Ligand SMILES: Cc1cc2nc3c(=O)[nH]c(=O)nc-3n(C[C@H](O)[C@H](O)[C@H](O)COP(=O)(O)OP(=O)(O)OC[C@H]3O[C@@H](n4cnc5c(N)ncnc54)[C@H](O)[C@@H]3O)c2cc1C
Ligand SMILES: Cc1ncc(C[n+]2csc(CCOP(=O)(O)OP(=O)(O)O)c2C)c(N)n1
């Protein structure tokens with residue numbers, strides 16, 4: 103057994119846990135840890151330019167791989183700068199371990215220099231948190247942190263480490279804890295078989311079924327099984343914003359995203375369905391619209407690993423608590439063995455109806471305008487990347503257009519902040535993906551507003567050679583805000599105009615990155631191809647899009663799922 | 675409806691703040707709350723009463739169960755149970771009132787646990803209703819201070835909340 107200091111234990115544990123990269127920023131309380139990192143080569147530390155970006159990088163990596171991302175920061179301001187990133191991961195159930203330095207344990211509570219009660223500050227936005235009380239506890243605490251972050255319903259875990267727990271000359275025996283057991287934490291390993299049978303009976307008997315799949319299918323690694331189940335049954339599938347890629351959007355059984363900016367056909371089909379199979383989705387208010395008017399004729403089967411997600415906003419008729427993979431696997435077996443088959447005629451009629459709905463809006467937008475429509479820019483990006491890129495997004499209209507028009511065919515490729523809606527997420531998240539998957543094409547779709555919230559990371563990209571492609575749908579406005587102001591405030595654009603934008607070309611020069619500008623429709627494809635051809639360069643694609651454009655469909659506030667605006671002049 | 679939720683949790687600093695924080699964070703109400711160590715030094719027992727629809731109380735128990743520090747919990751009001759609360763009341767009692775207060779205390783099976791020539795300090799134990807009743811019965815008496823522990827409870831019969 104080795105004798106290691108607390109700081110060395112952290113570095114060694116991360117290696118033993120199989121962590122390759124951690125993202126962070128040093129400072130007083132974390133210096134012993136940083137010194138220990140310096141004296142080894144197994145775990146690589148990525149120095150960001152702002153701690154928020156470290157959390158988003160770790161988060162981007164986690165979303166693309168399903169594995170927990172790791173962050174290391176100092177106490178006080180270092181720790182508080184991670185709050186937005188932790189909250190972002192928490193809302194979307196993303197596994198993350200955030201190691202924060204803390205002042206010496208004997209100074210805690212004395213308003214010591216750079217002291218912040220990080221356990222208190224982060225309490226509502228973590229799955230759990232730990233304070234280290236003795237250096238010898240570090241390996242087990244970290245093991246528990248990784249275990250909690252990445253099992254059950256994933257989420258961020260904070261580990262607060264007072265500086266005197268990492269003293270270089272105080273050494274203790276280190277042994278990597280191979281296993282961990284927590285008497286009060288036992289996430290379900292499988293679903294209830296009786297409930298699964300009940301669910302299958304309902305599925306087979308359904309006349310107007312819908313499969314509504316969310317982020318849990320992605321993070322739970324269940325996309326392949328969900329696809330198999332859906333195709334075996336031949337039922338329509340819709341994904342939440344978080345679930346995109348959980349079923350191939352290029353397949354005919356996919357009816358698009360549902361919810362506030364969901365497709366007309368997905369929202370109509372949900373509203374009129376008689377059975378909803380919800381898988382790893384949490385009936386968010388951006389999906390259900392008014393819960394009292396939600397899908398009046400539908401029975402609901404709800405598969406979720408977190409019992410608290412079930413019947414939280416919408417009552418489930420058949421709750422199934424369990425991990426998607428195991429539950430779907432069992433469902434497939436039960437379906438195979440079931441004597442009955444689904445009602446061909448009813449399902450045929452249902453598809454006929456859905457195909458009628460498909461013709462009503464069908465994702466149309468004005469293709470005759472002289473201006474570049476943001477939708478067309480996303481479609482061009484899809485073509486330029488063969489629909490196979492990892493796409494991280496910021497928050498706003500550009501995010502919705504990407505969700506609607508970049509047809510994600512595979513899971514883990516759509517990296518966006520859904521629950522918190524964090525502007526500034528896109529670039530660092532894309533960097534986290536690229537760092538770990540250098541061979542893949544990684545795009546950050548952003549707006550001229552969002553990109554400025556973490557633009558300092560262009561410097562990190564330079565330092566580590568992260569050739570992400572930044573597609574900025576530049577409308578000169580906080581477009582999503584402007585849209586709401588157009589619709590609800592008679593077009594009074596209070597503080598939604600982005601004046602004094604930087605000269606992005608000069609900015610890229612300053613950071614020694616490449617710049618491509620797209621000003622006209624006809625150069626969309628060629629310029630996009632030009633940008634993506636620069637494989638080893640970070641390229642900022644400044645695409646000037648129509649500032650007037652709105653995202654449609656858009657649900658009518660407090661209505662049912664079927665109540666939608668379809669354009670500036672039409673509503674259902 | 676009123677519910678009594680009894681929680682076994684890790685006897686760790688921070689565990690209580692997670693429970694209390696959950697209630698404010700999720701907009702659940704807490705009517706009474708008490709917490710103390712148990713015979714097992716690694717566990718503390720927390721009892722809280724709350725009002726809410728079935729749906730809200732279901733969320734409360736599910737969200738509490740999700741806390742890593744929560745080992746086990748039970749909604750005592752779902753079965754037969756015994757609940758007790760203790761109250762200490764300091765009243766001004768002099769002259770004719772002294773006998774009157776004493777009589778009321780006896781009727782409620784309370785105890786006078788401290789006194790001065792003009793003050794009685796009374797201890798009453800029972801269900802919360804009974805404690806409310808006692809305060810009502812004191813009527814015109816000048817009440818100087820009321821301290822209540824909040825409800826604690828236990829299931830009837832064989833049922834236990836333990837590891
Ligand atoms: C500008 C903007 C607009 C938006 N518009 C829309 C919109 O139109 N439509 C839309 O859908 N969303 C929209 N959102 C996103 C929305 O706010 C929510 O984030 C999203 O709907 C939640 O997705 P989800 O239900 O898939 O849940 P997630 O947040 O992805 O939660 C996953 C669920 O799966 C469960 N789970 C996790 N792992 C497993 C497992 N292994 N097994 C089983 N269950 C598991 C979790 O417990 C949880 O309940 C928008 C966001 C923004 C910022
Ligand atoms: C940190 C943060 N602040 C504010 C908001 C509210 N908000 C949502 S979308 C949006 C506008 C985004 O503008 P831009 O990045 O230019 O994207 P666009 O909508 O124009 O495509 C704002 C301000 C947010 N989501 N996140």
Ligand SMILES: [Mg+2]
Nearest residue numbers: 549550579581
């Ligand atoms: Mg904009």
